[in-house]
Amino acid sequence: MDLAARLRAAIPAEQVLDDPAVVESYLQDHAEWAEFSRAAVVVRPRDTAQVRAVVELAAQLRVPVVPRGAGTGLSGGANAIEGCVVISFEAMNRVLEIDPVERLAVVQPGVVNDDLRTACAALGLWYPPDPASAPWSTIGGNVATNAGGLCCVKYGVTRDYVLALEVVTGRADVVRLGHRTAKGVAGYDLCGLMVGSEGTLGVITEITVRLLPGRPAERTIAGYFDSVVAAGEAVRAVSASGVVPSALELVDRHCLEAVDAWKNMGLSTEANVVLLGRVDTPGEDEARTVLACFENAGATWAAVSSDEQEAEALFDARRLAYPALERLGPVLTEDVCVPKALVPEMLARIEKTAAEHDTLIANIAHAGDGNLHPLLITPIGDEDAKRRAQAAFEDIIADAIELGGTVTGEHGVGLLKRGGLRRELSPAVLELHRAVKAALDPWNILNPGKIFT
Structure with missing residues (x-):
């Protein structure tokens, strides 16, 4: 009996897909040039019991299992492995509970981030992580990579909001980790360990997240700069001022031009670099402080926005930058994070790397917490440009590590950053990682080959 037939004997047959044309659409995420192979089958479970049945069979047969959310990842973490079972969570997409008293929500892993945020907002609550x-x-994918977002500079990343998880381990045990209480320190933080593990330690089937009261009204401060380095100096000044903005985003000219070409917003005619700040503390003091930081760092224009629609349009341009650049050709996305004080230095090094490798590098950044996303764009089919871009990618990783930073702030290691992880972590620490992996996944069936080799 082949694998698909055995899976159909374990879970409802219609949830097992082995048509090659259908399976092909589940083989990779959005990571440009990350390798992927042919999956044997895709399963779309509807509950934890079905996930457990799939993992149990995979463990018996020593078949790799690759968990998959929406496939929006940028590191290859959800890419298929030869002969694997892809577990797609698109059918496990229910918000199971929202508790206004405890300020928590319980969701299945296939719930879309914005759908959860909308459901919480209807009850006056807020789920902050906003990639x-x-x-x-x-x-589920956000938990797998410990995703951040625009507001994480003040409100933290996914790990800061995950209270509890239900997980199927590599031994096919269903375990509950964490707690629903506001405090709890019993035992090791195995729940926290799962966040950011990219499906290599367990298959997450239920997530309990902490919520906050509905967010305060924000004020937007915009600044135009002649260079990314000058904008980086403004970021450093904001950090030194003591203000913790609710967002601080950088968008360079390449991104602005791409957005203008697509949406005709007219931003690239006004600025080489746009820095967008937001504050949500009552009063005007913080907005004025951020504005002064922009002006003192050499902004060619800066203002506190009095037009909420105009302010939202600027942030829309930030969100549109990546898909706009994709229209120009393949985009290799970086995700390094450096100390905030060294953001200007890192931006200068990225510009130098672009020149040295003759590669178009656009910059968007969660600048307020030092998380930079250089986007390396190459013409379609230009193999030499591809090689140059890959070399530039590695140089950016090396520079981030040299400046005391990390190879990934929120996209995960996946396949693209495995070499960088080996450079960032000592051999002893890598062995600790492998020991944890072996304990929870003794047959190495859970997303093998991802994060480290």
Whole structure:
């Protein structure tokens, strides 16, 4: 009996897909040039019991299992492995509970981020993590990569909101980790360990997240700069001022031109770099402080927006930058994070790398917490440009590590950053990672080959 037939004997047959044309659409995420192979089958479970049945069979047969959310990842973490079972969570997409008293929500992993945020807002509550992919990415995928977003500079990343998880381990055990209480320190933080593990330690089937009261009204401060380095100096000044903005985003000219060509917003005629700040503390003091930081760093124009619609349009341009650049050709996306004080230096090094490798590098950034997203664009079919871009990608990783940073702030290691992880972590620490992996996944069936080799 082949694998698909055995799976159909374990879970409802209609949830097992082995048509090659259908399976092909589940083989990779959005990571440009990350390798992928042919999956044997895709399963779309509807509950934890079905996930457990799939993992149990995979463990018996020693078949790799690759969990998949919406496939919006940018590191290859959800890419298929030869002969694997892809577990797609698109059918496990229910918000199971929202508790206004405890301020928590319980969701299945296939719930789209924005759908959860909308459901919470109807009850006067707020789920803060807001990756740029929030309209499409799922909470399960956000947990797998410890996703951040625009507001994480003040409100933290996904790990800061995950209270509890239900997980199927590599031994096919269903376990509950974490707690629903506001405090709890019993035992090791195995729930926290799962966040950011990219499906290599367990298959997450239920997520309990902490919520906040509905967010305060924000004020937007916009600044135009002649260079990314000058904008980086403004970021450093904001950090030194003591103000913690609710967002601080950088968008360079390449991104602005791409958005203008697509949406005709007219931003690239006014600025080489746009820095967008937001504050949500009552009063005007913080907005005035951020504005002064922009002006003192050499902004060619800066203002506190009095037009909410105009302010939202600027942030729309930030969110549209990546898909706009994709229209120009393949985009290799970086995700390095450096100390905030060194943002200007890192931006200068990225510009130098672009020149040295003759590669078009656009810059968007969660600048307020030092998380930079250089976007390396190459013409379609230009193999030499591809090689140059890949070399530039590695140089950016090396520079981030040299400046005391990390190879990924929110996209995960996946396949693209495995070499960078080996450079960032010591051999002893890598062995600790492998020991944890072996304990929870003794047959190495859970997303093998991802994060580290």
